[in-house]
Amino acid sequence: xxxIYDLIVIGAGxxxxxxxxxxxxxxxxxxxxxxxxxNSIKQDQTFCIWEGPGLHNITDQFNLKPKKIWSKVAxxxxxxxxxxxxxxxxxxxxxxxxxLKKLTEACAPKVTTISNEKVxxxxxxxxxxxxxxxxxxxxxxCIIDSRSNFKPHEIKSSFxxxxxxxxxxxxxxAQFNPNEVTLxxxxxxxxxxxxxxxxxxxxxxxxxxxxxFSSLPNLKKIESSHAKLLKKxxxxxxxxxxxxxxxxxxxxxxxxxxxLRIGTGAGMIRASSGYSMRRIxxxxxxxxxxxxxxRNISQFKYKPNFLLNWLDxxxxxxxxxxxxxxxxxxxxxFERASMPSLVRFLSDEASRxxxxxxxxxxxxxxxxxxxxxxxxxxxx
Numbered sequence: 001x002x003x004i005y006d007l008i009v010i011g012a013g014x015x016x017x018x019x020x021x022x023x024x025x026x027x028x029x030x031x032x033x034x035x036x037x038x039n040s041i042k043q044d045q046t047f048c049i050w051e052g053p054g055l056h057n058i059t060d061q062f063n064l065k066p067k068k069i070w071s072k073v074a075x076x077x078x079x080x081x082x083x084x085x086x087x088x089x090x091x092x093x094x095x096x097x098x099x100l101k102k103l104t105e106a107c108a109p110k111v112t113t114i115s116n117e118k119v120x121x122x123x124x125x126x127x128x129x130x131x132x133x134x135x136x137x138x139x140x141x142c143i144i145d146s147r148s149n150f151k152p153h154e155i156k157s158s159f160x161x162x163x164x165x166x167x168x169x170x171x172x173x174a175q176f177n178p179n180e181v182t183l184x185x186x187x188x189x190x191x192x193x194x195x196x197x198x199x200x201x202x203x204x205x206x207x208x209x210x211x212x213f214s215s216l217p218n219l220k221k222i223e224s225s226h227a228k229l230l231k232k233x234x235x236x237x238x239x240x241x242x243x244x245x246x247x248x249x250x251x252x253x254x255x256x257x258x259x260l261r262i263g264t265g266a267g268m269i270r271a272s273s274g275y276s277m278r279r280i281x282x283x284x285x286x287x288x289x290x291x292x293x294x295r296n297i298s299q300f301k302y303k304p305n306f307l308l309n310w311l312d313x314x315x316x317x318x319x320x321x322x323x324x325x326x327x328x329x330x331x332x333x334f335e336r337a338s339m340p341s342l343v344r345f346l347s348d349e350a351s352r353x354x355x356x357x358x359x360x361x362x363x364x365x366x367x368x369x370x371x372x373x374x375x376x377x378x379x380x
Contacts, residue, residue, distance in 0.1 A: 006291075008140040009111075009144040010119050010145045011146035011147055012038075014047070014280060015268055019284050020107045021103050022062075023284075026290065027110075030292075032110060032112065033113075035133060036114070037117060037119070038115060044096060046095065046199065047093070047096055049092050050346060051069075053088055053340075054344060055344070064099055065094075066094055067095045068201050070090065070093075071089075071091075072179055077186035084334060089339065093199055096242075116135070119131060119133050122143070127258070127294065144292075145261050146265070148265045150251050150265040156250045156309075158321075159247065160213050160247075162245070163246075164212070165210050165226045165241075165243045166207055166209035166241065168238070169206065169230070170204055170236060172236065174203035176203055184197065186331075191324075192213060192217070193323050193327070195327075210226035213323070214323070215320060246274045248274050250267060251266070253266050255298060267302060270348065272311070272315040282347075282348050282349065305348065315329075318369065321370075329363060329366060332361065332362065333361050337358055
């Protein structure tokens, strides 16, 4: 039998590459195959994380180069602006394509990568998985599957989608403050949470995004709103564009014999924010890495923090049922909470005292409405 591997990984995205870059440092004498349906690395999205005391240092531990680092963040809504200095923490941005290339290079010595291979059928028989792709058939006892094909019953919360359209632009005139990130500049929208996100790389260059949280986002409507936003910058040159729809939900995947789900389909996107890089890295860096086999593969499953999932469910219920209250929820949280507690909370590394601070900072009546919905869902 040809094309037999100890481990086959499906999808060469962020979760697979971050995992493999660390796994190959500890695994020994394993044949590893990475199957990617695209024929080249192309990642238009930007990855952002919080870095600082008490957090895993992703930049150093994955040997990555930040595109830009900020120490001040801002939010605004209806003329009210909140600015927060976040020292000793930082908001760090990575170029998506450069990050994946760097991680791919780190994996290359011990991982065989085959591009332009779309996985079709997977059959499990007699302890072995038979994977049929567009160009061949491969066999293994262990699969790591990073595809985002989760099932409806695996969704354990309200289901919201984050849709965004962004342009990295260079303007003729200096228009940006390169020392401050605008995380959310809310726009009036009673049916959805809509805001602009601004990452300034210099006085003339920035990533400008229009983002919507919605159960059913309308991309054409978002494109129209984004076009109006871009007009305010006058004459500019487009460097690149990005566009995506990201699920925001608590996801708990079924266990399958010899299969480890990772990435979106394993709940590795933070349900309340749509961020994933920090959560993936935290999972990878806390694993007791050893050779994966059919007997221990389930031990590698991502296990979310119960309290964080519970709070995210409440948050999602509020956004789903009362989207017009979204700006008030975010503005209140960023105004009241201490930045160290908030950063650690957003980074999946909150202590009990951090969680207490976050709970006390949230609008009480609004969160109670979300809580009652969580209780109803858990009882059904």
